[in-house]
Amino acid sequence: xxxxxxxxxxxxxFVHGNHRWTPLNEGWSILFDDEDVGLKEAWHINGVxxxxxxxxxxxxxxxxxxxxxLAAFPELKERGFQAPKSQSREHVKKPINVPFVFxxxxxxxxxxxAHEVLWYERKVVDPRGKSExxxxxxxxxxxxxxxxxxxxxxxGYPVGQxxxxxxxxxxxxxxxxxxxxxxxxxxxxxxxxxxxxSPHDLSQPxxxxxxxxQPESIFYTPSSGIWQPVWLEVVPSTRIGDSSSGTVLRSxxxxxxxxxxxxxxxxxxxxxGYSVEIEGSLHGLSVASKKxxxxxxxxxxxxxxxxSLNDEQKSKAPQSLAEVAxxxxxxxxxxxxxxxxxxxxxxxDLAIRLYDSEGALVDEVKTYTGFRHLDxxxxxxxxxxxxxxxxxxxxLDQGYWPETGLTPPSPESLKIDIELTKKMxxxxxxxxxxxxxxVFLYWADKLGFLVWGEMxxxxxxxxDYAERFSQEWLEAVKRDINHPSIVTWTPVNxxx
Numbered sequence: 001x002x003x004x005x006x007x008x009x010x011x012x013x014f015v016h017g018n019h020r021w022t023p024l025n026e027g028w029s030i031l032f033d034d035e036d037v038g039l040k041e042a043w044h045i046n047g048v049x050x051x052x053x054x055x056x057x058x059x060x061x062x063x064x065x066x067x068x069x070l071a072a073f074p075e076l077k078e079r080g081f082q083a084p085k086s087q088s089r090e091h092v093k094k095p096i097n098v099p100f101v102f103x104x105x106x107x108x109x110x111x112x113x114a115h116e117v118l119w120y121e122r123k124v125v126d127p128r129g130k131s132e133x134x135x136x137x138x139x140x141x142x143x144x145x146x147x148x149x150x151x152x153x154x155x156g157y158p159v160g161q162x163x164x165x166x167x168x169x170x171x172x173x174x175x176x177x178x179x180x181x182x183x184x185x186x187x188x189x190x191x192x193x194x195x196x197x198s199p200h201d202l203s204q205p206x207x208x209x210x211x212x213x214q215p216e217s218i219f220y221t222p223s224s225g226i227w228q229p230v231w232l233e234v235v236p237s238t239r240i241g242d243s244s245s246g247t248v249l250r251s252x253x254x255x256x257x258x259x260x261x262x263x264x265x266x267x268x269x270x271x272x273g274y275s276v277e278i279e280g281s282l283h284g285l286s287v288a289s290k291k292x293x294x295x296x297x298x299x300x301x302x303x304x305x306x307x308s309l310n311d312e313q314k315s316k317a318p319q320s321l322a323e324v325a326x327x328x329x330x331x332x333x334x335x336x337x338x339x340x341x342x343x344x345x346x347x348x349d350l351a352i353r354l355y356d357s358e359g360a361l362v363d364e365v366k367t368y369t370g371f372r373h374l375d376x377x378x379x380x381x382x383x384x385x386x387x388x389x390x391x392x393x394x395x396l397d398q399g400y401w402p403e404t405g406l407t408p409p410s411p412e413s414l415k416i417d418i419e420l421t422k423k424m425x426x427x428x429x430x431x432x433x434x435x436x437x438x439v440f441l442y443w444a445d446k447l448g449f450l451v452w453g454e455m456x457x458x459x460x461x462x463x464d465y466a467e468r469f470s471q472e473w474l475e476a477v478k479r480d481i482n483h484p485s486i487v488t489w490t491p492v493n494x495x496x
Contacts, residue, residue, distance in 0.1 A: 003099055003229070008411045010144055010229040013442045013483070014242045017364040022127050024141070024230040030102060030109065031093040033117040033194075044192050045156035048121040051092045096120070098230060099144065101223045103213075104405040114199040114213040118225050119192065124154075126177045126187025127232050136237045138267075141171040141191065144228025144437065148197040148204060154189040155180060164472040165197070165205065166435035166456055167479060168228070168244060197224035203465035205472060207433035207456030208398055209406075220398075223406045228437055238267040238274070239363040240354050244475065246300055249350070249482045251369045254386060257308030257337035259369060263352055264300045273357035280307045280369075281349045282338060283321040287313060291355075307348055307371075309336040321346075331388070339386050340370030340484045342427040345448030347484070370445060370484030385487070392450055392487075395421060397429035399436055406434065414440040418449045428485075433457060433493055435476045444485035453480055454490040 003025050009015060033043075034054045043049065100107035102118070128137055141152070147165030151158075154176035162169040177187050198204055199211050199222070210219035241247055241264030250260040263276045273296075279289035287307050294301045309317070314327065314336060325332035325339075325346045332339060338346040347368040354363040375384040382389050401409060408414050414437060421429065428450025431440075435455060444451050455473045458465045473491055480486055 003097065003407070003410060008439075010142075010231060010411075011242070011438055013367060013438060013445070015366045016233075016235070016239070017366060018361075019233050019235050020127060021231050021233040024122065024124065024232055025098045028096050028098045028120055028122045028226075029093050030096040030225070031119045031121075032091045032111075032115040033119055034091070034115060036117050038117065038119055038194060043119055044151075044153040044158075044194060047190055048093060048119045048192060051090055053088070053090050055088045093121075098226045099228050099407050100404055101147075101225050101227050101407070103221050103223065104403060104407070106404040106407075106409070112213050112221075114222075115224065116196060116198055116200075118195045118197070120195065120226065121193075122191050124173070124189050124191050124232065126181070128187075128234050132234055138172055138174045138235050138237055139177060140233045140235055141173050142168070142231050142233055143171070143226065144168050144230070145435070146193070146195060146226050146228075147223050148195070148206075150193055150195045152194075153192045156190075163468070164475060165223075165227075166207075167472055167475040168438075193226075195225050197222070201464075202460035203458045203462050203468070205456045205458050205465070205469055208400070209456075211459070220400055221405055227405070227407045236267075236363055238265065238269060238272075238354070238356075240264070240276075240352055240365050241266045243482050244479050246478075247352075247482075249367070249369045251307075251348075251371045251484070252373050254334045254337055254339060254371050254373045257306055257335070257371065259303075259305045259307055259348075259350075261303045261305065261352075262300055263303060265294055265354060266299070268294065268299060274362070275355045276301045276303060277351075277353045277355065278303050278305050279351045279353075280305060281351075282309070282346070283318045285313060285317055285321070287348070307337065309338075311336075331386070334371075334386065337371055340372040340445075340448075341385055341390075342448040342450060345370065345446060345484075347445060367482075368445070369482065372484050374487055383487075392428055393426045394450065394452070395426050395429045396432050397421075398432045399434045408437060408440075411437075411439045415443045415447070418443050418447050422447065422449065428452070428487075430454065430488075430490065435479075438479070441480060441483045441485060445483055449485055450487050451483070451485045452488040452490050453477070453486045454493075457493050 031048050094109055097108045102109040102111050145166055149163045151161040152171055154173050157176040159173050159176055160171040176189055180189055181187050208220045209222045210216055215221050245266055246264035248262040261278055274294040275291050277291035280287045288305055290303055290305045292301050292303045325344050332344045340346055347370045350367050350369055352365040356362050373386055430452035431454050433456050455476055
């Protein structure tokens with residue numbers, strides 16, 4: 001099963017106008033490394049072999065000891081950790097349909113056994129043209145999510161690592177490409193990933209995933225490895241950072257119509273001046289713009305932009321705006337400020353532009369914001385959106401699919417999921433024990449769907465879990481902080 005994303009940029013909520021991207025969901029292979037010999041045998045340098053022989057000895061008493069920790073689920077004791085005391089077999093490198101994990105039918109592998117160490121491999125080619133190389137543009141390998149702990153090499157050159165199975169990360173492979181050009185005259189790399197996803201570590205954040213191979217009780221099929229899209233992106237060396245890098249778009253002051261923006265700039269050069277401009281529009285009608293210089297001592301700039309329409313702009317507003325947000329409807333407007341709500345999810349389009357000291361455009365981002373204000377602290381136990389009581393008719397959405405596990409069958413599936421849920425009379429969901437694909441939140445913003453954002457928890461609480469959780473939860477909140485559809489954060493299961 002192929003993940004149809006060739007024409008669907010994985011982050012539609014934050015699109016760089018001058019960046020070129022190439023999907024990397026095809027052409028991957030996977031090899032299980034059950035005895036963890038890959039590093040010793042230098043697979044990351046020499047390439048992943050076609051096969052590996054395995055002779056394992058499993059300590060059944062250790063498995064039983066782990067099962068006994070599951071005091072809350074005694075029916076799981078001694079189930080899911082059982083394995084033969086010894087077995088010999090051979091693992092063969094196989095093609096895998098990324099971003100589906102090997103435990104799912106859609107991956108083309110569909111292996112239901114436990115494999116703690118996985119090796120992925122794929123060839124990549126420098127997507128830059130000559131002018132982009134001469135301009136110093138960088139090449140990022142971008143990963144939506146990889147579960148759980150990954151180290152990455154490019155033709156034996158270490159390029160990065162990341163821990164946390166539910167959040168995105170970028171790996172800059174430009175220097176490795178430069179070495180390849182110099183050594184071979186070709187911009188081609190062998191990208192190798194070593195991924196560790198423990199089936200035994202109960203303090204690893206995993207949400208509804210079961211730690212044993214087969215799902216049991218209230219726990220579901222585990223998801224190991226790449227489970228969200230992968231792509232290459234050509235970016236300028238100095239560029240606008242997304243929310244994970246610190247860009248925040250706050251639109252909660254609905255009476256004033258004030259956008260409070262903090263725009264992060266990555267790769268700024270010392271001794272060079274930059275400025276950032278934000279332009280806001282509604283249905284093609286330009287409302288306001290403002291430019292601020294990037295301070296010399298900071299990698300971000302604050303821009304406060306008023307987006308309340310004046311009377312002339314209102315009179316020139318396109319008919320499409322009046323149709324979705326009638327001017328005489330108090331639920332759609334606060335004065336001359338268009339509001340976001342489930343029934344009227346009006347969004348302001350934003351263009352964020354980065355200029356150099358000579359006024360030349362360096363980078364541009366197309367994104368959006370929705371003005372909405374949340375209020376729940378008046379003492380009457382009532383949740384209010386934009387000053388009015390709102391009953392949240394939510395589903396508990398665990399985000400599992402029959403053939404694809406945690407990964408949706410396609411980006412379009414996420415839109416359809418929201419549309420069907422709204423047709424059934426619900427206005428939102430608690431995304432349970434899962435940090436959902438950003439495309440889901442994009443459509444929640446566009447279609448008017450309330451979301452409770454949530455982090456996947458671990459079964460066992462200890463110092464390791466606290467440290468792991470704190471790191472990944474912060475990354476999840478930063479990724480999703482600018483979505484107007486998110487109205488609640490649920491860090492710990494059972495707190496709601």
